[in-house]
Amino acid sequence: MSLSGQIAIVTGASRGIGRGIALQLGEAGATVYITGRKPEESLNSKVGLSGLEQTAEEITKRGGKGIARFVDHQNMDEVKNFFEVIEREHNGQLDILVNNAYQGVTTISENMGKPFYETDPHVWDTVNNVGLRNHYFCSVYAARLMASRNKGLIVNVSSGGGLRYLFNVAYGVGKQALDRLSADAAVELAKKNVCVVSIWPGAVRTELIDKYFKDENGNPKAGIKNAKVFTSGETVEYPGKAVVSLALDPRRMDKTGRILITEDLGREYGFVDIDGLKPPNMRSLSFIIQHLGWNTTANFVPNWVKVPGWILWAGSSRL
Known part of the structure; x- marks a missing residue:
């Protein structure tokens, strides 16, 4: 096709x-x-x-x-x-x-x-x-x-x-x-x-993102929050x-x-x-935990464990 x-x-x-x-x-x-x-x-x-x-x-x-x-x-x-x-x-x-x-x-x-x-x-x-x-x-x-x-x-x-x-x-x-x-x-x-x-899209490795989050060797920059999230996106x-x-x-x-x-x-x-x-996936529990900066904890959570979409929406509800 x-x-x-x-x-x-x-x-x-x-x-x-x-x-x-x-x-x-x-x-x-x-x-x-x-x-x-x-x-x-x-x-x-x-x-x-x-x-x-x-x-x-x-x-x-x-x-x-x-x-x-x-x-x-x-x-x-x-x-x-x-x-x-x-x-x-x-x-x-x-x-x-x-x-x-x-x-x-x-x-x-x-x-x-x-x-x-x-x-x-x-x-x-x-x-x-x-x-x-x-x-x-x-x-x-x-x-x-x-x-x-x-x-x-x-x-x-x-x-x-x-x-x-x-x-x-x-x-x-x-x-x-x-x-x-x-x-x-x-x-x-x-x-x-x-x-x-x-x-x-999730965390996307655009040209600007790579410039900001990666060092000269292509690795996540130390000390920058979410660097690992974006460089593995x-x-x-x-x-x-x-x-x-x-x-x-x-x-x-x-x-x-x-x-x-x-x-x-x-x-x-x-x-x-x-x-x-x-x-x-941005609904992945490990991704969410990593995005919060808890990288070590995120390593113990399987990627396939996802937060249902309705919970995300409920969490943002103003009603």
Whole structure:
């Protein structure tokens, strides 16, 4: 089975999880449009191809067709124009949208540990303009194309930050809103056979994570909380395997409106990471204990012991 003939969009695919998802969609045979901001001309002239263009080339090398498009996802006119191009070039066909673009990583790291009332309130816009508002706009334009053909898949890349406090107020509110976007859009798109889900990757070994948590020898840095959790986590392509599996599943509508954890999908569909490993599940009791910093205790708890999803939700309930 393959995704040959299918048209996919992955926003924010220059690096990280977006790049990994785009590569896996390409490896499955899809035509993949990837978006990102245009690099500065001076920088571009020095380094040659941008990260976005390099990703597009790799997609094509893997058997798909990679098409890079520079889109500023802060600018909704550019977003609208981009989807109009997709509609014209493919006679209205769009099979997969992955909302992954995000702008707030640097802002979050710079304000880590500061309460929201001591930070500039414009942090909200930095975190949630691209990471939430843009996702809504992209979902609207994609859903119009998919609904007209009575088929499609929209994936919102979210996180456990929508469950309970993580990083800062703006981040958590944005992620919970993104999960609600998936749930409510799924209600309205159910009759159009368009599946909408949020996926929660676990601890992902992105380029930024490796830089922060690993030493020069590739080992977890001493003295940094959660270093071991992240350095033993998923590669950026593991969430991509999850998206491909969903796209190929003829019964994916059974999952519409839900939050899906990548490792749960790996266990269900039978795939492993590109390094042959099975990453930890965020519902795994050992993972949770390790995330709390109790590494020694975590070593005595089997990975297969998981906390049921309803307990996680109950633990975050405000009612």
